[in-house]
Amino acid sequence: MSRGNREPSHWQKYFSDSQMPSTVRTFIGFILAGGTATVINYGLFAGLYLVGANYLVASAVGYTSGIAVSFTINRFLVFTESSRGSHKFFRYTLVYLGALGVQLALLELGVRIGIEPLIANAISLAIVVIANYFAIRKFVFEEG
16 A cells, blocks of 8 residues: 555544544644654653763763654554655754754753753753644645
8 A cells, every 4th residue: 555545543543533623632742742753852861860970972872762752653643644755854854953952052052950850851952842742833744
């Protein structure tokens, strides 16, 4: 079966049958996909930081680890992309690398003003989530 003729997944059916507005459904799916990637991201960050890695390096490793996971979930379950995705993955990666720069700057700022790195990283991740949603939606999956 070609990618363009795939059967919708359980989650795609659930979200498409829902009475929620499309933007709300998409945002909820994006948050769930991001939540999965964030568990991986934050787990790697905390593990590396707790064994002595620099907090910025640990955060960058954790952050980049979630890119492939979140792209795959977003592409097939949230934005229901069926076209070939190599160019989309490139744009997705560029958006996330830009967000990583913002996230690392916020993390550094938090640490400099006295916030513990484990907490500063969680705060900085939360801040970039909403901006990422709109950037991914507009520049990668071209919705809205």
